[in-house]
Structure formats: C-alpha cells, structure tokens
Amino acid sequence: MSVLLRPEPVAIRRPDTPAPTPILQMKGVCKGYGSGVTRTEVVNNINLNIREGEFLAVVGFSGSGKTTFTQLVAGLIKPDKGTITMEGEPVTSPSPDRGLVFQNYSLLPWLTVRGNIALSVNSVFKDWSAADRRAHVERFIDMVGLSHAAHRRPHELSGGMRQRTSLARTLAMKPKMLLLDEPLSALDALTRAQLGDEILKIWEEERQTCLMITNDVDEAILLADRIVPLNPGPSASLGPAFTVGIDRPRNKTELNDSEHFKSLRNAVTNYLVAVRQKARATEQAATKHLKFRLPEIKPEDLTRKGRAIHNQPPR
Numbered sequence: 001m002s003v004l005l006r007p008e009p010v011a012i013r014r015p016d017t018p019a020p021t022p023i024l025q026m027k028g029v030c031k032g033y034g035s036g037v038t039r040t041e042v043v044n045n046i047n048l049n050i051r052e053g054e055f056l057a058v059v060g061f062s063g064s065g066k067t068t069f070t071q072l073v074a075g076l077i078k079p080d081k082g083t084i085t086m087e088g089e090p091v092t093s094p095s096p097d098r099g100l101v102f103q104n105y106s107l108l109p110w111l112t113v114r115g116n117i118a119l120s121v122n123s124v125f126k127d128w129s130a131a132d133r134r135a136h137v138e139r140f141i142d143m144v145g146l147s148h149a150a151h152r153r154p155h156e157l158s159g160g161m162r163q164r165t166s167l168a169r170t171l172a173m174k175p176k177m178l179l180l181d182e183p184l185s186a187l188d189a190l191t192r193a194q195l196g197d198e199i200l201k202i203w204e205e206e207r208q209t210c211l212m213i214t215n216d217v218d219e220a221i222l223l224a225d226r227i228v229p230l231n232p233g234p235s236a237s238l239g240p241a242f243t244v245g246i247d248r249p250r251n252k253t254e255l256n257d258s259e260h261f262k263s264l265r266n267a268v269t270n271y272l273v274a275v276r277q278k279a280r281a282t283e284q285a286a287t288k289h290l291k292f293r294l295p296e297i298k299p300e301d302l303t304r305k306g307r308a309i310h311n312q313p314p315r
C-alpha cells in the first residue's frame with residue numbers, strides 16, 4: 001500500500017506578527033544595462049524585506065523596471081551592487097525554492113497539462129514513490145479546476161487554462177516563496193478576474209510566502225497584505241509600503257463597496273501618478289540644456305540634366 005507523503009504544512013503567520021528574520025532580503029540592490037553613454041540604470045538602491053507567509057505586491061507602471069526586479073529576485077540576473085538573500089543565503093541562480101509564474105505561461109507544448117505538472121513534480125520530489133507523485137500531481141490539477149482537461153496539450157487550452165496549468169505546476173513544487181510576474185496580464189478582463197479570485201482562494205488556503213509584481217492596483221489590494229510601489233525608472237526605487245488592512249477571506253464584490261478599499265486604491269494610484277509626473281519633470285529638466293543640431297546637408301537636384309532618374313514611369 002502506498003502512502004501519500006504530504007508536504008510539510010506551511011507555517012501560518014499573520015502579517016501583524018512579523019517573523020524574526022525576513023525570508024527574503026534585498027539590500028541596496030542596483031541593476032543597469034549597457035555602458036558609457038548608452039548605460040541605463042534600471043533599478044537603484046532597492047531595499048526590501050519579505051516576511052514568511054506574507055503576500056507582498058510590487059506595483060509599477062509599464063517600463064518602470066518590474067521585469068528586471070523579478071529577474072533579480074528569481075536569480076535569473078545578478079545585481080551590479082547590493083545583495084539579495086533568501087533565508088540568509090545569497091541568491092545567485094534560479095532555485096525551486098522560488099517558484100516563478102510568468103505572464104506568458106512557458107509550458108512545454110508537447111506535454112499535456114498532467115505531463116507539464118508531473119515533469120516538475122518528478123524533478124523536485126525524486127525520493128517519493130511514483131504513486132505519491134501521481135497523487136500529488138492530481139491534487140494540484142484539481143486545485144486549479146483542470147481535472148476535465150488534464151489530458152490536453154497547451155494548444156488545446158485557453159489562455160486562462162494555460163495560466164492555471166502554469167500556476168499548478170509551480171505550486172506543486174512547493175516552493176518556499178511564490179513569485180508571480182504579472183500572472184494575469186496576458187488574459188482578457190473576465191478570465192483575469194476569475195483567475196485572480198482563484199489565486200486568492202488558493203493562497204488563503206496555503207498561506208505561502210508570495211511576491212507578486214503587477215501593474216494593477218485593484219488586483220494588488222485584493223490579494224496582498226502589503227503593497228510597495230515601484231517608482232518609475234530610470235533608476236527605479238521602491239516607494240513607501242501601503243498596508244492592506246482588509247480582513248480575510250476577502251470577497252471582491254464586497255470590496256467594491258468598502259471605503260478602505262476605495263481610499264487605499266486612491267492613495268496608491270495618486271502616489272504612482274505623482275512619482276511618474278515628478279520623474280518626467282526631472283527627465284525634461286535634465287535634457288533641456290541638450291541642443292540637437294541637424295547635420296548640414298545640401299539637397300541635391302536629382303532632376304539635373306544628364307542624371308539618370310530611375311523612378312520615372314516607362315513611356
């Protein structure tokens with residue numbers, strides 16, 4: 001008889017009882033691309049602590065450096081300056097400890113829903129019996145509501161179903177921290193809302209440490225314990241944290257009537273708009289003194305006698 005090895009239960013820690021040490025720490029992190037005059041400083045002096053069991057959302061406009069930020073936390077790129085540590089250990093490369101869900105699904109096209117999830121489970125839980133691994137895969141397929149489509153390949157799935165598969169694959173690996181990189185942004189509005197609700201429900205059951213990067217303030221308030229704005233780049237830095245003091249379990253329909261929800265949405269949005277205006281004004285002031293001279297080019301008369309004109313229609 002086989003016994004399903006259930007993963008260790010995740011410690012539930014309420015946001016108002018902080019862990020002694022943060023699970024993830026970023027200290028003075030800077031990252032830029034290029035060199036010399038073409039150098040762009042994308043993020044600058046990022047300092048952030050993520051507590052165990054916390055759902056933290058980093059919110060920023062398009063182009064503010066969100067992808068660069070995610071890649072740094074995932075260990076896909078290294079900071080130029082500063083340090084990133086997870087449970088005290090430097091983050092130097094990707095690890096199953098930080099499960100990443102991308103906006104573009106990244107499923108293997110030749111594998112089914114079940115096959116995609118099983119591939120990750122088999123690689124992470126090598127010491128489990130085959131029966132335990134199979135049961136674990138089925139549990140996560142069921143959790144994201146895809147039991148009816150477990151035999152389908154990615155091209156036979158809708159965008160929402162692909163993202164559910166991607167989410168189940170990452171959750172099934174039981175990472176210590178879940179990294180959601182704009183997980184809903186490729187979806188249409190209705191699917192986006194539905195999957196947002198599902199992520200909320202799953203997270204409220206699992207209480208896994210989660211860092212979500214998003215451009216959607218409403219989504220951040222619905223899901224997160226804390227919201228940290230990413231001030232727009234170049235040299236993007238983090239703004240002050242906004243605490244989401246809305247009780248869980250949360251209900252989106254009820255949130256729409258909540259005064260706290262409305263005032264928080266206004267506060268975060270107003271902050272982001274103000275810092276963007278400031279960044280634009282600073283950029284304009286910095287480039288105001290630059291004078292661009294057009295090169296002195298003498299126009300040539302192409303109709304001069306003796307010159308071949310190739311674009312004349314045939315007589």
Ligand SMILES: Nc1ncnc2c1ncn2[C@@H]1O[C@H](COP(=O)(O)OP(=O)(O)OP(=O)(O)O)[C@@H](O)[C@H]1O
Nearest residue numbers: 033034040042061062063064065066067068069233
């Ligand atoms: N590999 C790279 N080389 C040079 N510049 C880069 C590179 N990656 C990002 N950048 C620049 O860094 C800035 C921030 O890009 P990033 O993709 O991190 O922003 P983003 O907030 O994720 O944008 P979006 O929401 O539009 O995807 C942009 O100006 C971009 O051109």
